[in-house]
Amino acid sequence: MTGREIDNLIKLLARLPGLGPRSARRAVLQMLKKPETLMLPLAKALEDTAQAMTTCHVCGNIDVTDPCHICAGAGRQHDMICVVExxxxxxxLERGSSFKGLYHVLGGTLSPLDGVGPDDLRIDQLVxxxxxxxxxxxxxxxxxxVDGQTTAHYITERLVETGVKVTRLAHGVPVGGELDYLDDGTLTAALRARS
Amino acid sequence: MTGREIDNLIKLLARLPGLGPRSARRAVLQMLKKPETLMLPLAKALEDTAQAMTTCHVCGNIDVTDPCHICAGAGRQHDMICVVExxxxxxxLERGSSFKGLYHVLGGTLSPLDGVGPDDLRIDQLVxxxxxxxxxxxxxxxxxxVDGQTTAHYITERLVETGVKVTRLAHGVPVGGELDYLDDGTLTAALRARS
Known part of the structure; x- marks a missing residue:
């Protein structure tokens, strides 16, 4: 087929989510046409990120600095923590850029069937x-x-002793959403939380 | 948003065909989870390929050697040339692996509207x-x-003086194709070339 190096590159690219062998080939061909502007910069960006990346010991975010740029950032509200999976x-949430507090990444949800217990998530660190x-x-x-809800309930109980205020994101109709296309669960949640 | 290095990587990946900002983010997250097995090898493969890639001066194929592994390959029929765009x-064609001859890459098709004439393609080299x-x-x-057909006609005329045998790929119903879903052009070609 193609040379061994190119084949190897296609195989590696095809392992990325959203890319299969066919789209990996197209991507490689596209890159081969402009090695200087796309291929070499991409190689460098991958290497730099792979070598510099680390997990923030405070919140669990992945970044090139520890603490991450959010935990270390000026202009963030340090008295608010948003817990995400x-x-x-x-x-x-950062893309929305309406939340200015800090985060805490759990690293998953409680899932007894998969053998994920409280010790496998960063819940103790949160408390x-x-x-x-x-x-x-x-x-x-x-x-x-179900797993996300269970985890939220568990965390709420664990946080009772600290006396902190615990809230949840509102559930309801998405902005721009049409009722006709919404699932029943969302509609029920939206009705229950009407204001 | 995310750290500058990661943002830069997402932007570069999003420029590949078939990937947008959203799938580039997913790909980067996936890679960040296994930097040793996916991210660093990919960086190395990209760099190696970008530095070694070259265009075969015989057939126009892109490979890491010149002449490419097909032109240099033993076990290929050197008396047959397949001309592709x-x-x-x-x-x-190589994926099909039923053709054992050599290739000649034109680098496009004749297209007067886009200002592509015979001198812009590798037609002289073919002759x-x-x-x-x-x-x-x-x-x-x-x-x-239309452009592909025009180019084929032009090449046929140019090759008359050499006395070589010129053939075209057969056109017809694809293997596994259903007549109902075929376009009229293919059906007409298949009828005309019936055997």
Whole structure:
């Protein structure tokens, strides 16, 4: 087929989510046409990130500095912590850029069937963090799945002793959403939380 | 949002065909979870390929050696040349692995509207190559588009003086294709070329 180096590159690219062998080939061909402007910069960015990346010991975010740029950032409200399941949830909230507090990444949800217990998540760290720093409010932003709900309940109970205010994200009709296309669960939640 | 290095990486990845900002983010997150097994090897493969890649001066294929591994390969029939528009067409034919001859990449099609004339394609090189090496058959595998057809006609005329046998790929019903879903052009071609 193609040379061994190119084949190897296609195979590696095809392992990325959202790319298969066919789209990996297209991507490689595109890159081969402009090695200087796309291929070499991409190689460098990958290497730099791989070598510099680290997990923030405070919140669990992935970044190139520890503490991460959010925990270390000026202009963030340090008395508010938003608890999310995974790093991608943190990124999603940051894209909205309406939340100016700090985060805490759990690293998953409680899931007895998969053998994930409280010790496998960063829950103890959260409780310690709430107790030791002057946190006024913990916003639970776990997903509205069974596991996400269970985890939120468990965290709420664990945080009772600290006396911190615990809130949850509102559930309801998405902005721009049409009622006709919404699932029943969201409609029920939206009705119940009407204001 | 995320750290500057990670943002930069997402932006570069999002420029690949088939990937947008959202899938680039997913890909980066996936890679951040396994930097040793995916991120660093990918960086190395990209760098190696970018530095080693070259265009074969014989056939126009992109490879890490010149002449490319097909032109230099033992076990290929050197008396047959398959003419394709682009490198991806060559790769597609190689995947089928039923063709054992050599290739010639034109680098596009004749297109007066876009200002692409015979001198912009590797047609002169093809004629010289046919004349100087012992080629028995030239298979035209340009696409069945107006430009592809025009290019094939032009090449056929240019090759008349060399006396080489010029053939075209058969057009017809794809294997596994259903008549009901085929376009009229393909059906007409299949009827005309019935055997």
């Amino acid at each position: 995974e790093v991608q949830d943190l990124w999603a 310690t963090r709430v107790r030791e720093t002057g946190v006024n409010e913990v916003i639970l932003a776990t997903n509205l799945t | 682009e490198v991806q067409d060559l790769w597609a 010289t190559r046919v004349r100087e090496t012992g080629v028995n058959e030239v298979i035209l595998a340009t696409n069945l588009t």
